[in-house]
């Protein structure tokens with residue numbers, strides 16, 4: 001995999017500090033899992049976290065007894081640290097893709113968004129939503145802007161945005177200052193996972209009407 | 217000379233957080249000692265070492281969790297959870313990959329993410345944290361002989377104020393760059409570049425020492 005586009009340090013710092021809303025946390029994690037470059041950055045950010053934690057003045061202690069009773073039955077403790085584990089080993093994008101693109105992929109509630117383009121909303125939490133896009137070669141997405149942050153992770157295929165190309169593993173960042181119009185390359189079907197804050201804003205009327213039905 | 221200088225910051229509740237570098241620069245025995253304790257817990261299930269480890273980190277963790285918006289009572293239970301998982305997951309500690317303090321930091325961070333998922337973080341962040349200022353007061357008289365600790369504060373203090381503030385908010389207040397942009401009424405791009413520049417400098421200054 002040849003990853004060219006990474007999330008900015010601000011995103012990776014927020015990720016390493018646990019500051020991100022859950023859906024943004026998940027999509028950054030999906031990228032970090034397959035990107036050795038970002039994995040290094042996150043490792044350093046965590047290292048810095050450990051040092052800064054240590055810089056806190058000694059203050060309030062919890063009596064150790066409070067924990068003694070608990071850690072007696074250590075072997076039965078179940079604490080979910082799966083996140084720490086999974087950022088620790090090299091996963092590959094295909095694995096991630098397969099969790100979404102398994103046999104049930106076609107059974108997802110895909111909605112047509114013009115010819116050769118399908119969208120599917122996976123989760124909505126507060127005003128943040130995670131969705132998938134499936135575009136056929138050469139398809140142009142309607143021009144749109146954003147009301148908040150947006151991260152797009154390419155899972156399969158590629159698209160152009162202006163002069164840049166985004167391929168499998170790449171992350172594209174957008175926000176309210178960005179207006180863009182991705183074009184799927186002629187190479188093949190393109191599948192992306194995206195997390196968007198707020199509703200997308202389409203410039204033209206037709207996509208706006210369709211949007212009401214798709215719910216993006 | 218930084219040794220006697222106190223670093224004051226006010227957190228989002230308007231309370232003062234005090235970082236207190238103290239003691240003379242020494243070798244960074246502290247980090248090695250923490251790691252030794254954790255390795256002893258890992259290999260020998262030593263409760264004695266765990267108690268020491270516990271004594272070193274619970275006050276720091278309570279302070280950290282509180283600065284991120286947990287109310288006092290809740291902070292204790294969060295840190296208790298972190299420590300229970302430190303004990304039960306000690307086997308996964310690899311000292312060649314991370315120092316003990318980084319390891320415990322990631323456990324605490326993960327716990328905060330779980331809270332975020334369950335919605336507790338936001339609820340807690342809106343509560344009053346009246347006792348925070350007192351909480352941050354150093355209680356131990358014993359001087360900390362830990363060069364690394366001073367180096368960290370030194371490096372953070374030499375950052376331009378605007379970068380330092382962003383780094384501080386990200387790490388100690390748990391605010392995302394977007395929340396910071398809203399709070400300071402700055403363009404998102406400005407906050408992103410301050411975070412990047414600040415982090416790059418800190419990253420560089422720690423490369424050799426950690």
Ligand SMILES: [Zn+2]
Pocket residue numbers: 003005006007031032035036037038039
């Ligand atoms: Zn990357």
